[in-house]
Amino acid sequence: MQDEVDLPDVQLSIVIPLYNEAESVGPLVEAVRSALADHSAWELVLVDDGSRDRTVAIATELAAADPRIRLVPLARNYGQTPAMQAGFDEARGRIVVSMDGDLQNDPLDIPRVVAKLEEGYDLVAGYRERRQDKLLSRKVPSWIANRIIRRITGVDIRDNGCSLKGYRRELLDRIYLYSDMHRFIPAVAAATAGARISEIPVRHHARRFGQSKYGLSRIAKVLADLLTITMIRSFRERPLALFAAGAAGATALSAAFAVAALAVMLRHGVTPERMVVLPGAAILWLGLAVYLLMLGLVGEIALRESRPAPHALPLVRETFG
């Protein structure tokens, strides 16, 4: 456990999750230091996400040598979202900038992100202008994913996958990342905190060390997460509305099958006791409608029974008065 050096009034926190970045961490810290040479009150929060190489050893040395650098070692490999959340929780700055630990982002962009935030935004996302990655396995899927995310969430961000982002503390107090939400921070910020969001182009370098830690096989997960975020955005205050809409659809289908059953009976003179399939289908959909309504009520109960988060109100600022 390192000593908590108390820096008065940290203005800017840089949060970098590290996972097996033994080669990168040294140059990375150096780059951050020189990029922020003009700034005074900054800190660098290195979150080790259970690395199995020498990342922790190297980061510990770096942290011991410079009080502005803090190491937050997680107990195991939790994944990028919890690592990011850990960094946000530990960061003390009024402004927090997150970036990747693999040197693909350039710390020189940090001051520009900060400047953009100062213009009055709660979140500034970087987008990689000339992205240095493989076309087919990285750029194309990312392009498709970003289009889908933009369309579904309605948040106009070109590059959700770029880790270089800046946040105001007030925003971070309002979002709680879990599961794999780090991919959708802008969408979550917009949906749950009403954040003002902007983006700026940032530099992007080819990977120098180590392996890329992403695979291609995450489409289903991303889709499920998107469905969740969309639902939460529209229905977090009234889950019954969502389920009632589903129930209405199911009722309509039920009615359609009932009408079809009647039509068959009348037209072909079939007696009711010989009719099984069509009335059965009508009953099936009616059952679904009832089920969905009940589920919606469960959602309402869950909502009422939950303690509101400490910062549940949306972000506002006074324009005049």
Add this chain to the structure above:
Amino acid sequence: MVSVIVPVTERPEPLDDLYRELAAPLRSAGRTFEFIFVTEPWGRELATGLAALAAEGEPIRALLTGQVVGETAQIKVALSQCRGEIVVIHPAYRRIEPSALTTLIARVESGADVATARRWPRRDSWINRLQTRAFHRLIVGLGAGQIQDIGSGVRVARRDVLREIPLYGDFSRFLPLAAQREGYLVEEVAVPQHPQERGARVYSPGVYLRRLIDVVGLVFLLRFTEKPLRFFGLTGALLAATGSLILLVLGLQRLAGEELADRPLLLLGLLLVVLGLQSIALGLIGEIIVHLHASQRRTYRIAGRPSS
């Protein structure tokens, strides 16, 4: 100080014999220790031998619950009362060579958060070994963890670690898996099996079924607690897709002039679609609940720092 917790569950050995066996190596290693036996009402008489020992000054405490509460609750109540920094959980029957306790304790003192005993080499009946092996396969196959002998029941850990591992239901059995999941360093240590653990242990089919359900439940909790829609949504999508396929075929046949009213297959297709939608809806409710509690959940633990 070492606290030894013994939850007295079905088919215990004579508890005073067990105490003497387990206390001997601790005493000769020069350790201070206490034993906490937790008994349910049916086992009240089992503790009488212990009372005599305690009267002679042996460090024994016996807790008696008012109802049958199950092993997990027995362990939890003992944990809340124990005083040792290091805690041994030992079943009320012979599992490992008593002298091996000190080996396990040494592992925890040299850095492991949890040391769990693996009975190796095995000397008992092939039926027991087969069960252990099958259980290991099941756990690995379901992606729950990497423990060879989850059934040994002998665990040693630091008290604060144990107090932080969420345990409920029948999950005390899987404590090492839950600990691994929480990010603790779990070491499985091969120790000699107790020479008297020989008899073949065969349970009723219901017990095996319950264990299976436990493992499946545990895996679900470990993997999907934060993302219910991934599980329910995928299940639902598969069901609905199968149903839609059936409906598509029927639809094409309808276009070719066949009547739908007497096709029970239509009901099957619709049922699958309805089930799929139900599953997805359930997943959405799960996501709402998870989201509502996101601000209170800790999703990570910082090494070397207590979480609460």
